[in-house]
Structure formats: structure tokens, C-alpha cells
Amino acid sequence: MPKDVPVLPEFVPAEITAKPVPTFTYRGCLKRELEAGRLTQDDALRMFRYMLAIRCFEEMIVTLKGGRFAPLPGLRFIGATHLSIGQEAVAVGSISAIDAKDYITSTHRGHGHSVAKTAFAMDAMSDQELLEYTGLPADTENLRDQAFNHHLYRTLCELLGKEDGYCHGRGGGMHIADFHTGHLGANAIVGGSIAIATGAAMACQKLANGRVVLCLMGDGAANNGICHEAFNFAVQDQFKEGCPVIFLIENNQYGMTGQSVGEVTGVRYLAQRGMGYNEESMHAEVVDGMNLLAVRDAVQRAAELCRQGKGPVLLECLTYRYYGHSLSDNRMSYRTKEEENAWLQKDPIEQFQCELVDGGVLTQEQAAAEREAMKQRVEWATVAAANSADPDIREITRGLLAETTSDDIPASLATPESALLTPYKKVKRDSEGAVLYRHAVAEAIAEEMLRDKRVILYGEDVADYGGAFGATRGLIEVFGRERVFNAPISEAAIIGTGAGAAMVGMRPIVEIMYIDFIFMTMDQTGNQAAKARYMFGGKCSVPMVIRTTIGGGKGYAGQHSQSLEAVCTQVPGLKVVAPSTAYDVKGLLKAAVRDDNCVVFIEHQNLYTEKGVCPEEEYTIPLGQGIVRREGTDITVVAYSYMAPVALQAAEMVAGDGISVEMIDPRTLRPLDVDLIAGSVSKTGRLLVVCQAPKFGCFGETIVYTTQERCFSDMKAPARIVAAYDVPPPMAAPLERENLPTPEKVAQAIRELCGR
Ligand SMILES: Cc1ncc(C[n+]2csc(CCOP(=O)(O)OP(=O)(O)O)c2C)c(N)n1
Numbered sequence: 001m002p003k004d005v006p007v008l009p010e011f012v013p014a015e016i017t018a019k020p021v022p023t024f025t026y027r028g029c030l031k032r033e034l035e036a037g038r039l040t041q042d043d044a045l046r047m048f049r050y051m052l053a054i055r056c057f058e059e060m061i062v063t064l065k066g067g068r069f070a071p072l073p074g075l076r077f078i079g080a081t082h083l084s085i086g087q088e089a090v091a092v093g094s095i096s097a098i099d100a101k102d103y104i105t106s107t108h109r110g111h112g113h114s115v116a117k118t119a120f121a122m123d124a125m126s127d128q129e130l131l132e133y134t135g136l137p138a139d140t141e142n143l144r145d146q147a148f149n150h151h152l153y154r155t156l157c158e159l160l161g162k163e164d165g166y167c168h169g170r171g172g173g174m175h176i177a178d179f180h181t182g183h184l185g186a187n188a189i190v191g192g193s194i195a196i197a198t199g200a201a202m203a204c205q206k207l208a209n210g211r212v213v214l215c216l217m218g219d220g221a222a223n224n225g226i227c228h229e230a231f232n233f234a235v236q237d238q239f240k241e242g243c244p245v246i247f248l249i250e251n252n253q254y255g256m257t258g259q260s261v262g263e264v265t266g267v268r269y270l271a272q273r274g275m276g277y278n279e280e281s282m283h284a285e286v287v288d289g290m291n292l293l294a295v296r297d298a299v300q301r302a303a304e305l306c307r308q309g310k311g312p313v314l315l316e317c318l319t320y321r322y323y324g325h326s327l328s329d330n331r332m333s334y335r336t337k338e339e340e341n342a343w344l345q346k347d348p349i350e351q352f353q354c355e356l357v358d359g360g361v362l363t364q365e366q367a368a369a370e371r372e373a374m375k376q377r378v379e380w381a382t383v384a385a386a387n388s389a390d391p392d393i394r395e396i397t398r399g400l401l402a403e404t405t406s407d408d409i410p411a412s413l414a415t416p417e418s419a420l421l422t423p424y425k426k427v428k429r430d431s432e433g434a435v436l437y438r439h440a441v442a443e444a445i446a447e448e449m450l451r452d453k454r455v456i457l458y459g460e461d462v463a464d465y466g467g468a469f470g471a472t473r474g475l476i477e478v479f480g481r482e483r484v485f486n487a488p489i490s491e492a493a494i495i496g497t498g499a500g501a502a503m504v505g506m507r508p509i510v511e512i513m514y515i516d517f518i519f520m521t522m523d524q525t526g527n528q529a530a531k532a533r534y535m536f537g538g539k540c541s542v543p544m545v546i547r548t549t550i551g552g553g554k555g556y557a558g559q560h561s562q563s564l565e566a567v568c569t570q571v572p573g574l575k576v577v578a579p580s581t582a583y584d585v586k587g588l589l590k591a592a593v594r595d596d597n598c599v600v601f602i603e604h605q606n607l608y609t610e611k612g613v614c615p616e617e618e619y620t621i622p623l624g625q626g627i628v629r630r631e632g633t634d635i636t637v638v639a640y641s642y643m644a645p646v647a648l649q650a651a652e653m654v655a656g657d658g659i660s661v662e663m664i665d666p667r668t669l670r671p672l673d674v675d676l677i678a679g680s681v682s683k684t685g686r687l688l689v690v691c692q693a694p695k696f697g698c699f700g701e702t703i704v705y706t707t708q709e710r711c712f713s714d715m716k717a718p719a720r721i722v723a724a725y726d727v728p729p730p731m732a733a734p735l736e737r738e739n740l741p742t743p744e745k746v747a748q749a750i751r752e753l754c755g756r
């Protein structure tokens, strides 16, 4: 399909201009907001209380860190202490301005975001919903007050690593999340959630659920590569309805100690950067982040733009953290008392208290009583949390992987025929019923997209071109650009947005053209997509398939021929699949799409043009089940992906020497079918693993170790691995030939192991 916009050689002299970025435009005050009916006294009081809650919460951590909380004399807080005292107006102002159903992503300095998000979400619940959500008894008096106390308790439990914590103590303060109330997670990787927020927003737009995503991020995060990738991803012209994400830079002037202005950036305001991304300068604005009402006003307008299909929006809220980066930081080594005092004069809570008094909502005495009451609530919650149960150590693995799939979904989720641009036709079989491996890939994707409209496909060049290897050719003609689209060359954002979209209800298939580029994504793959479920206490699923390819033998050398599967199998939380036949690639890919976990699906470039029998009928192959490709009695040879046919050829070669090879293709690397392999090795007494990766640390080592652990006493010889040299893949044909396992090399190893 040709592109919508032709690119012609038009060279017109002119100047590039950008939409200006307004700064500090808010001129309102509480009194006027109340008079205009934009706020009620009750709203104002609640916002004041939530700011107080955040401050008291953070002050309690200071006390606990010093071991000075009298009711708990032995308790010393362990874990990170990134406090947001001074920044309360940003958390409360911004979250008060979005709907309870909207999402947020947060940062390592996110206690305030967590306190505010769930508090506002609880305010929007009915009594019945609140009872169900909190688990409080039905006859609870002052339910709303008690529910808020309960929320403080659960937040403190998470910080103290307790079972009652929002993430059951798996995440702690830096990875707190509450998916039930739209909190998609704090993130201890600076910038780690910017693409997740973008993907969640893309999903909201595609699911047409009217929600927006508020991405809270630091000024330091704005300098991380993923920020650029995510900003560009969000502004793409092809998202015609806009991407409803508000990037809110909570600029507290410093990273850890590096200062944004005058040191580690070249701009006065980070919001200026919006000018580089689209014609609207991302609707960027600079906001007084010490003024709750200014933040609220800006975020309300931003959310409105997002809901009108005009997102994304970039807001920079200027604020200040009164403490250091953490409690171990000597902040006076990089800033002055004068600077701190200047910001203290702008204290968000003091400012808002004055507004409350001016607006007739509270008297000074009542405000003081509110402060004392909140302090006591936090103290109560702290004692209760400290005395609550630790997680059970026998349940250390709980929550890592989802046990569920989307096998049984209602027919209403199927793609209606009317939504297809052209009717879908199955791949033509040859007289034996065989198709190319790459056609089996496309067929699996098409079938799953038909079956479930939440499945989308994107990656570099996957649309019109069909991917670098033609494996997705033809899909855009059927499903259109809404569901099959080219991504920018932003590998990290491809995975990060996929993870975000998956967290809020889509089932993305994303493509990383060569596995070599997975290194570009390792935070998003290894720290985000893989870990989210466990860190967040088993409360979210990331049903995403990362399709990628391995290769070798084509002279593409060090950065386009690697076999990096072990980089992925090392990370708990990922499933890894590496099929070797057309039949398997279809059945396994369909199962991977339905799996509720993040699956790295490794296709082999050399196999794309191999044919194999592949029924048109519906079938899936369960992840984690290997297959015996050839039965034998003398030795077990384990090989996957392209090494499987290599090993089978070797088995043929040694058959002439009277050696009977049992060849196993595990198909899924994680979880590995150890039962099948160990059962075979118990029978044959010998194990050889063939791997295309460099030998040291290759996945073959894992196969060897886990097998020997099971059946060492049955083994007649030490296990062996035939793998590549411990070098990056070389280009020169003789070197590359020497580097890769061949049937001859495998046959030789088999003979040696069998003493022939
Ligand atoms: C990718 C990454 N690099 C470095 C760190 C260490 N680190 C933790 S917080 C932080 C500062 C982040 O600054 P900013 O984004 O402005 O957030 P703030 O701490 O000011 O809230 C750094 C460098 C990290 N956690 N992740």
C-alpha cells in the first residue's frame, strides 16, 4: 500500500516556526474556583488532606529511618527513601484533575502518587465497591475514613515489605502499583515507565475507552533515551486520533545531584523540547508546581485535549524536593540554604492552607487540627503495618507467571467480517499440505487477529513491506493500519509500549527485526515487561509476544547474526520459544499470543523459506512441551531452532556407524521440558546439546545443568555442547563456517561421546 503522504522534492525558502510554549499562565485562586463552581469546598478539603497525608507519610519514613518512632522502638526502615516532601502539589493537583478510571505511571519518588491515585479512586467508588475493594467489614462505621486509613496501611505495608502491601512486599516503595485503581506502577528505572504510559495510552485510544494516561516522570528521566523514543512514538501522525497521554515532568531541579538548568541540559525549560516533536509543540506548558490549583488546571486542560483526540501533552511542573535525593544524600554538598529557603517560602501546603482560609473553607485552627489528625492516622497505619504479617517465604515464586490464557474468550471479541479490508484467505498448501515457515507465521498471526480483536501487530517495517523477512506480508491488506502498523525505529519503545498496552487489556505482537537489537531494549524487556507481574504482586499480566529472529551463515557478521536467546532465558518472568518447523511455528505462535505472559518468540531467518506440513485447521501447541523428533538408544541430542535440522542430519550420518540417536527439540526454552530431556538421558546415558550461540553461558549450558541435576547417576559420560566460538559472529565466509555448528561437527561429537 503506498503511503498517504507522498514525499516530493519541494525546497521552499522559509523559516521553521514552532507553537510557543506558555509559562506560568494560571491566574486563579481557590476563592474564584469555588465561586465559579469549578471546585467544591469538599474537593478543596480533600485535596488539602491528601497533601497532608503525603507529607505525614514521608515524614514518618524520616522518623523510621532514624529508628526514632517511639511506638516501634526496634524498627529501622530498610529500603529506598526517595521522599517527595515539597512536591505534594504535583501529585495531588495532577491526580485530582483526571478521572478515577484514568491511569497513571509513576517513579521511584512515587509514594505521593500512590497515596493520591488510590485515594481519589476510592472517592469515586460506591460504598459497596469500597467494601469489596478494601475488604473491610460491611458494618464499618465511617467507612470512607476507615477506607482511607486502610489505604495508608496497605501503602505502608508495601514499604515495609509486608504481605498486606499492595504488591505483597514483592515491590516495595520503588515498585508500588495498584492496578485496581489505575496505578500502573512506580518504576525504579529512571524513565522506565515513559513508554509503558505511551503504550497504555495507545491502547486506550484503540479500545476507545475514553481514558487518559498521566505519565509522572522526573526531570532526570527527560534526558534518558527512552523519553525520546516514547515522545516520538506518542506523536506519530499515523495515530490519527492522537495518543491520550500526558507527560508530566515533575521538575524538582535535580536528578540525583545533577542539576537540570545550567548543568546537565541545554535548555531553560524541558517543556521546550515539545517543539521538536510535532506541530503543536506537544501542547507543552510550564506550570508552577508548588501551586496545587495551577497544576490541577493544567492537567485538566491536558486531559481534555487528550479526550478530544489531540494528545499527547507535555507539562513541566517546577517544584523542589526539600530533602536530598534520598536520606543518605548530603544535599548541602550541591545546593545552598538560600536556595532551599526560597522554595520553602513557596511551600505547597502552606500556600493552599492560606487559600483555604481565604476561601472560608477552614480556619487556621481547623487547619492545624487537620494536620494533627493526619499525623495520627499515619502513626496508626505505621504501627498496624509494622505489626502485620511478613510474606510467607514458601511463596517466594508466587506471582511470577500468569497461569491463565485467553483460550476461552467470548465470541464477541472476534473481529467482525465487516472490519476486514479484504477477506482473509488461508495460505495455499502444496500437494503434501506444506507451507513455508514464514507463511505459517503470517497464518498464525492472522488467525489470532481474527479470533481476538485485542491482538495488534507492530514493529519496524511489518506493515506494507511485511517485515524484513516477509513473515507478516499480506496482513495489513486484511486488517488495515489500525491493527498492523510500522513502528518508528525505536526498539525500546516498541517493547515498552507493547508492555503498557498489554497491561491495560490489549494483546500486542511486536517485532524486533533481529535479536541483536534486543540489547537496545533490555530495560523494557528485562526490567519492565518481564518483571512487572512479580514486582506488582502478581496483580497484572503482560500478554505480549515479542517476535524476533536469529540468523547466521549469511555473512551479516557481529550485529546481525547472533543467537541471544540466553539473554532472554536468564530473565525470570519471560517465556522463550524457538520453533524449528512450520507446524510448530504456527501452533506455538498461536499459543504464545493466547498466553497471559510476555513471550519472546524466536524465529530463525534460515528457516523462513523451509517448507513443512501445516494443517489449515485450528491447533495450538502448549508452551513448555518438547518433542522427540527421532527415537534412539545410544545418545540424546538436544537442539532447537535451526540447530534441530542440523542435529537430525548428524543423526542420519552417525546411523551408518551404528549409533542410535534420540533427538529432542525442546521448542520452548523457558519453561524447559526438563522431564522429556532427563527421561531420555536416563535411557540413553549420554547428552549432547547443539547451540548456535557462543559456548560460554549459552542456553545449552542450562540444558546440560538442569538435566544432569536430574539424572547424573544414569549418565555414562559427561554431557557435551557443540556451540559457536566465544567470539562475535565473524563475516568472512570461512570464519563464519568455522564458527557455526554443522552436521559434520555434531556427528563428530556424537561419535566421540559414544566412544567411536
Ligand atoms: C536508568 C537509571 N539510571 C540511574 C538510576 C539511579 N537514580 C535513581 S533516581 C535518579 C535521579 C532521577 O532524577 P529525576 O528523574 O529527576 O527524578 P527525581 O529523583 O528528581 O525525582 C538516579 C540517577 C536509576 N535508578 N535508573
Ligand SMILES: [Mg+2]
Binding pocket: 218, 219, 220, 250, 251, 252, 253, 254, 255
Ligand atoms: Mg528530578
